[in-house]
Amino acid sequence: MEILVCVKRVPDTSENEIELNRAGNDIERDELVYSINEPDNYAVEEALQIAAKTGGKVSVVTVGTEEDEEVLRREMAMGATHGILLADLAFEGSDGRGIASILKACVEKGSYDLILTGVQAEDGAAQVGGMLAAMLDYPFASLVTSIEVLADKKLKITREIEGGNREVSEIDLPCVLSIQTGINEPRYVGMKGIRAVQSIPIATYSGPDLGLNSAQVGTAAAKVTRLDYFVPVLGKGARFLGGTREENAQEVVELVAAKGGLK
Amino acid sequence: MPRIFAYIAHKNGVLDDSAAELAAAAKKIDRGTAVTAIILGAGPALDAACTEAERVYPELWKVSGESFSYPNAELIRQALMKIVPEGSITLIAHDHFGIDLAPGLSIKLNAAFVPDVTSMQPLQADSLQVVRQEFGGQVSAHVRCDVSSGAVITIRPGAFNTGEVPAAAGKVVDKSAEVGMLSAGRRYLETIAAETSDVDITKHAILVSVGRGIQEKDNVAIAEELAESLGAAVSCSRPVVDAKWLQKSRQVGSSGKTVKPKVYLACGISGAFQHLAGIKGNPFIIAINKNPKAPIFQVADVGIVDDVLEFLPELTSKVQELRAVAAK
Ligand SMILES: Cc1cc2nc3c(=O)[nH]c(=O)nc-3n(C[C@H](O)[C@H](O)[C@H](O)COP(=O)(O)OP(=O)(O)OC[C@H]3O[C@@H](n4cnc5c(N)ncnc54)[C@H](O)[C@@H]3O)c2cc1C
Numbered sequence: 156m157e158i159l160v161c162v163k164r165v166p167d168t169s170e171n172e173i174e175l176n177r178a179g180n181d182i183e184r185d186e187l188v189y190s191i192n193e194p195d196n197y198a199v200e201e202a203l204q205i206a207a208k209t210g211g212k213v214s215v216v217t218v219g220t221e222e223d224e225e226v227l228r229r230e231m232a233m234g235a236t237h238g239i240l241l242a243d244l245a246f247e248g249s250d251g252r253g254i255a256s257i258l259k260a261c262v263e264k265g266s267y268d269l270i271l272t273g274v275q276a277e278d279g280a281a282q283v284g285g286m287l288a289a290m291l292d293y294p295f296a297s298l299v300t301s302i303e304v305l306a307d308k309k310l311k312i313t314r315e316i317e318g319g320n321r322e323v324s325e326i327d328l329p330c331v332l333s334i335q336t337g338i339n340e341p342r343y344v345g346m347k348g349i350r351a352v353q354s355i356p357i358a359t360y361s362g363p364d365l366g367l368n369s370a371q372v373g374t375a376a377a378k379v380t381r382l383d384y385f386v387p388v389l390g391k392g393a394r395f396l397g398g399t400r401e402e403n404a405q406e407v408v409e410l411v412a413a414k415g416g417l418k
Numbered sequence: 419m420p421r422i423f424a425y426i427a428h429k430n431g432v433l434d435d436s437a438a439e440l441a442a443a444a445k446k447i448d449r450g451t452a453v454t455a456i457i458l459g460a461g462p463a464l465d466a467a468c469t470e471a472e473r474v475y476p477e478l479w480k481v482s483g484e485s486f487s488y489p490n491a492e493l494i495r496q497a498l499m500k501i502v503p504e505g506s507i508t509l510i511a512h513d514h515f516g517i518d519l520a521p522g523l524s525i526k527l528n529a530a531f532v533p534d535v536t537s538m539q540p541l542q543a544d545s546l547q548v549v550r551q552e553f554g555g556q557v558s559a560h561v562r563c564d565v566s567s568g569a570v571i572t573i574r575p576g577a578f579n580t581g582e583v584p585a586a587a588g589k590v591v592d593k594s595a596e597v598g599m600l601s602a603g604r605r606y607l608e609t610i611a612a613e614t615s616d617v618d619i620t621k622h623a624i625l626v627s628v629g630r631g632i633q634e635k636d637n638v639a640i641a642e643e644l645a646e647s648l649g650a651a652v653s654c655s656r657p658v659v660d661a662k663w664l665q666k667s668r669q670v671g672s673s674g675k676t677v678k679p680k681v682y683l684a685c686g687i688s689g690a691f692q693h694l695a696g697i698k699g700n701p702f703i704i705a706i707n708k709n710p711k712a713p714i715f716q717v718a719d720v721g722i723v724d725d726v727l728e729f730l731p732e733l734t735s736k737v738q739e740l741r742a743v744a745a746k
């Protein structure tokens with residue numbers, strides 16, 4: 156099976172405290188640690204496991220800039236054989252629909268049986284996968300937590316629904332699936348692995364290469380625009396305990412006993 | 419003024435909480451507008467859901483058909499494409515079903531898409547300004563949406579206060595004939611119920627809940643010790659389950675369990691909305707996090723800025739001290 160996985164480089168929220176910049180119009184990006192968007196990494200692992208069973212190759216693609224090559228390399232070190240970078244100044248300011256349009260053009264350049272995305276990007280909105288499927292007229296399923304390859308171009312999949320319940324369906328190939336975290340255990344990638352794939356060329360396509368014009372992508376085409384970032388104020392906020400560790404622990408024990416009752 | 423529609427989710431004839439919330443959200447877009455509910459299903463369940471929805475919506479479009487007895491987003495999207503007029507605003511709950519249905523629907527309707535909205539300003543000409551969160555709720559963003567060719571908007575569950583929704587006496591319009599027969603490349607087979615285990619976190623008065631801040635599988639023992647001393651149970655956030663440090667049956671949140679403890683100790687949990695969605699009954703929340711700006715502190719009653727790996731053992735020894743005194 157030929158599989159394409161869409162991946163994105165994002166600020167890693169488990170490594171960073173996300174803060175506003177001085178002007179208040181963006182997050183402070185100077186010292187941010189970036190990494191692969193977490194569910195995208197699970198998606199690549201899933202693709203590799205499927206390809207290992209069925210044969211075929213795994214390609215990874217990102218819409219971004221040269222800086223984003225590092226996540227392609229990381230996923231290639233996991234075992235993806237092709238890295239594709241879709242980069243063009245004209246892509247800047249694209250909304251979700253714009254990103255999906257760019258990815259659609261890339262899908263049409265190849266021949267894939269299965270396209271995977273992550274459920275949601277850290278700075279995203281769980282939209283690109285579903286949009287891409289609709290543009291391609293492929294069946295779609297979100298929040299996928301298991302994939303089994305069936306005969307005659309079908310998959311059996313489970314989706315995560317409310318309360319930890321799971322919905323089982325059958326889906327025709329080619330299709331687009333958005334992958335949820337926890338579906339597998341992504342393999343470890345070390346510096347050595349990344350160095351080993353450092354010299355493999357990454358195919359790079361611009362807007363014209365993909366047959367895209369500025370009416371379809373970038374700022375001009377965006378129907379949805381982020382105006383600014385701000386820090387929300389919800390509720391009244393916690394009362395912070397300001398004592399030593401021991402004093403704080405003492406107070407917490409008293410609070411728990413009073414509010415919850417110690418049996 | 420574009421027409422506004424609300425997609426009504428229901429299960430066995432009982433409306434989802436979002437049914438009223440979408441009506442409240444529509445009122446934010448335009449106070450005076452008459453929102454139309456769209457409801458799909460089959461048999462007596464559909465009739466029961468319609469009867470309930472008539473109390474909230476002045477107009478109701480119903481589509482009935484055996485293929486809608488289970489909500490398959492791939493089929494429902496096609497049905498909506500046939501009946502939603504061009505240029506409309508369609509509201510859908512941002513849950514596992516909305517995430518499945520809505521992005522593709524916006525493409526098919528050639529409408530703008532704004533997901534997971536937590537608040538909205540009144541519509542100004544063709545421009546709608548909304549608020550949504552990014553980076554797990556650490557920051558919010560004002561987002562402007564051009565609705566000149568319509569919009570599909572998903573609404574954060576629980577974000578819109580339904581107190582303001584007036585009662586209605588809706589009239590039902592049957593749209594089934596316009597939809598006709600549909601088929602999809604994805605077919606529903608069955609639902610597998612969530613796993614259960616020896617520890618039922620929904621039954622405990624005190625929960626020691628650990629998040630990614632616990633850092634390693636071995637450190638979960640620190641929380642277990644505290645829980646044992648308190649007579650509490652250990653629950654957790656999703657990344658802890660993804661990493662296989664604890665079983666899925668311990669997960670609190672929209673894709674895990676809904677808990678109603680008296681006291682909830684959030685240890686190294688940032689406070690993403692999918693996690694908070696599983697904490698009900700207004701418990702006393704004590705949050706321990708090394709980041710003073712973590713969103714959990716906005717909803718917690720008491721906050722401690724500290725390392726959980728240091729603080730929890732201290733807490734355990736204080737509980738043991740207290741018990742020793744009580745035993746004398
Ligand atoms: C469709 C969907 C469904 C989801 N369902 C759920 C769900 O049911 N339940 C759920 O929990 N999540 C769910 N999530 C995931 C959710 O969005 C968050 O990613 C998740 O809740 C974050 O878990 P966390 O707070 O443990 O981790 P993080 O967000 O990584 O936060 C870790 C926190 O620990 C703090 N920390 C780190 N080290 C220490 C230390 N030594 N001492 C003290 N503090 C420390 C950090 O400051 C940070 O605030 C879902 C997501 C999606 C997309």
Ligand SMILES: Nc1ncnc2c1ncn2[C@@H]1O[C@H](COP(=O)(O)O)[C@@H](O)[C@H]1O
Pocket residue numbers: 161162163192194195216217218219251254271272273274275276277278279280281282283284
């Ligand atoms: N710029 C991008 N390049 C490649 N894939 C992307 C990009 N943005 C989003 N995706 C994919 O779409 C998924 C959902 O992203 P989003 O809709 O932005 O939350 C991500 O997990 C990625 O798999």
